[in-house]
Amino acid sequence: MAxxxxxxxxxxxxxxxxxxLNVASQxxxxxxxxxxxxxxxxxxxxxxxxxxxxxxxxxxPKGKKGAKKGLGDMEINIPGLSGRVKEKNLTIxxxxxxxxxxxxxxxxxxxxVLERQEKNPTLRRVLGELSEVIEGGGTFSEGxxxxxxxxxxxxxxxxxxxxxxxxxxxxxxxxAQFMEKAMRIKGKVKAAMFxxxxxxxxxxxxxxxxxxxxxxxxxxxxxxxxxxGLPEFTxxxxxxxxxxKNNAMGTLSGMFATLFTFxxxxxxxxxxxxxxxxxxxxxIIGPVVEKVAIARFARTLGTLINSGVPILQALNxxxxxxxNVVVARAxxxxxxxxxxxxxxxxPLEASHVFPPMVISMVDVGEKTGxxxxxLEKIADTYDExxxxxxxxxxxxxxxxxxxxxxxxVGSIVIAMFLPLIKMIEGIE
Numbered sequence: 001m002a003x004x005x006x007x008x009x010x011x012x013x014x015x016x017x018x019x020x021l022n023v024a025s026q027x028x029x030x031x032x033x034x035x036x037x038x039x040x041x042x043x044x045x046x047x048x049x050x051x052x053x054x055x056x057x058x059x060x061p062k063g064k065k066g067a068k069k070g071l072g073d074m075e076i077n078i079p080g081l082s083g084r085v086k087e088k089n090l091t092i093x094x095x096x097x098x099x100x101x102x103x104x105x106x107x108x109x110x111x112x113v114l115e116r117q118e119k120n121p122t123l124r125r126v127l128g129e130l131s132e133v134i135e136g137g138g139t140f141s142e143g144x145x146x147x148x149x150x151x152x153x154x155x156x157x158x159x160x161x162x163x164x165x166x167x168x169x170x171x172x173x174x175x176a177q178f179m180e181k182a183m184r185i186k187g188k189v190k191a192a193m194f195x196x197x198x199x200x201x202x203x204x205x206x207x208x209x210x211x212x213x214x215x216x217x218x219x220x221x222x223x224x225x226x227x228x229g230l231p232e233f234t235x236x237x238x239x240x241x242x243x244x245k246n247n248a249m250g251t252l253s254g255m256f257a258t259l260f261t262f263x264x265x266x267x268x269x270x271x272x273x274x275x276x277x278x279x280x281x282x283x284i285i286g287p288v289v290e291k292v293a294i295a296r297f298a299r300t301l302g303t304l305i306n307s308g309v310p311i312l313q314a315l316n317x318x319x320x321x322x323x324n325v326v327v328a329r330a331x332x333x334x335x336x337x338x339x340x341x342x343x344x345x346x347p348l349e350a351s352h353v354f355p356p357m358v359i360s361m362v363d364v365g366e367k368t369g370x371x372x373x374x375l376e377k378i379a380d381t382y383d384e385x386x387x388x389x390x391x392x393x394x395x396x397x398x399x400x401x402x403x404x405x406x407x408x409v410g411s412i413v414i415a416m417f418l419p420l421i422k423m424i425e426g427i428e
Contacts, residue, residue: 003046004029008038020046030137043136085123085150087186091179093123094155098172107168108134126150139163153317154300161308171307178303181379185292185386192288192390192397199401203408208244210412215241218416230419237415273325280326280353284396288389293327294358295382302375311338326353 004021006029017038023029029043093114100110108131115127126147133143141160144151155175162171219238222230230238265271279289300321304314315335322328330351337347345363348354354362358378365374 004043005046006033006038006043008033085120085126087179087183089120089123090150091176091183093118093127094172094179095176098169098176101169101172107140123150140168152321154304154321157309157313157317158304158307161304165308167308174303174307178299181299181383182296185295185383188387188390189288189292192394195394196397196401199405203405206405207408207412210409211241211244215412215416216245222419225419225423229422231415231422234415234418237412269325273329276325276327280324284393288386288393289324290353291382291386291389293322293324294354295379295386297322297327297331298358298375298382299379302372302379305375306372326351330354 002022002024004023005018006021007018021029021032023032033043096114097107097110100113101107105113111127111131111134115124115131118124118127129146130140130143133146134140139160141156141163144156144159158171158175159168162168165171215238219241222234222238262275266275280286280293282289297318300318301314304317305311309317312335315331315338319328319331319335322331330348330353333347333351334344338344343363344366345359348362349359361374361378362371365371368374
């Protein structure tokens with residue numbers, strides 16, 4: 001026999017009752033509560049360790065504040081068992097759970113199956129805790145809400161709406177599609193930005209090697225052969241080399257200080273707003289950032305509304321998950337407008353973030369009552385535009401970065417050859 005601690009609702013009085021049952025299993029505890037006319041809210045087994053600790057606490061001498069902790073009482077943080085779960089792992093889990101529930105497998109069984117095969121230790125632990133919540137009579141959304149580092153508000157709200165509507169498997173499928181499309185777009189943007197960043201790092205390394213190790217040797221040769229009669233451009237490059245070589249630590253410190261300053265500015269509300277605003281207005285990259293933000297806004301809001309989440313709650317979730325402060329402020333204005341009984345279109349137009357086409361489509365969807373489908377169409381359209389914009393950006397950045405690298409290295413080479421050309425002209 002085991003002891004189970006329960007919390008249940010009395011249907012007649014409407015009050016919550018708590019107590020303990022000595023039964024063989026949790027299933028028997030649930031059946032006993034139903035026989036008693038109680039609706040179980042939470043049913044958890046009482047561990048023997050808890051009973052021992054309670055007895056030890058009652059029997060401990062009052063004069064001492066406590067004993068030293070032993071090895072068994074120490075908390076050990078093992079890397080990989082805490083923190084966040086990668087987006088890829090979470091997307092795969094959502095897709096697999098959607099497939100299992102759609103095939104008719106009970107939710108609890110599906111979670112147990114995925115827990116056994118999950119390789120990520122953090123997600124495996126979370127799945128085990130979710131299964132325990134459901135076994136104890138809790139809902140899936142209640143379990144998800146206990147792990148905010150893994151599941152965001154969008155995930156929890158959609159699952160809760162699916163549970164209330166009795167269409168959890170449909171909502172999980174929509175959520176999996178949403179996450180797959182979001183991850184695909186993010187992957188394409190990251191891939192497009194990898195090349196210019198890699199070229200920029202290579203250019204900085206090459207410049208550092210030339211300025212610190214190569215150019216000083218030329219300076220010694222020029223001093224012996226020509227004295228002070230060097231071309232102005234060569235003198236300029238040599239002075240830069242001296243500055244970098246003699247202040248290498250200062251130069252690195254200045255670079256890190258600049259990066260640190262930008263990161264600190266980005267953590268403030270005003271600084272984040274300025275940086276996000278600049279990212280939207282920045283040439284070449286700005287249009288891509290804008291299209292990604294609009295596609296994410298439309299996809300998130302459309303998916304939430306289509307899953308049964310109330311419009312005001314959906315707008316709050318979109319605001320928190322927008323990833324751009326400028327868009328978040330526009331969504332907040334939309335939320336305030338809807339709360340006052342007004343339309344969505346006016347604040348969208350006043351934000352100057354959304355193009356006229358998006359505003360017109362939202363207006364049509366609002367008037368026809370077909371808002372979720374219209375938002376999905378907007379998201380699909382802008383996903384395609386993001387694909388084309390990223391391809392164009394990649395094809396445009398590649399020659400620009402090659403020319404940039406060639407100009408830097410070429411300028412240094414020309415600066416070193418100018419004195420030799422001047423010497424040859426003097427000989428003739």
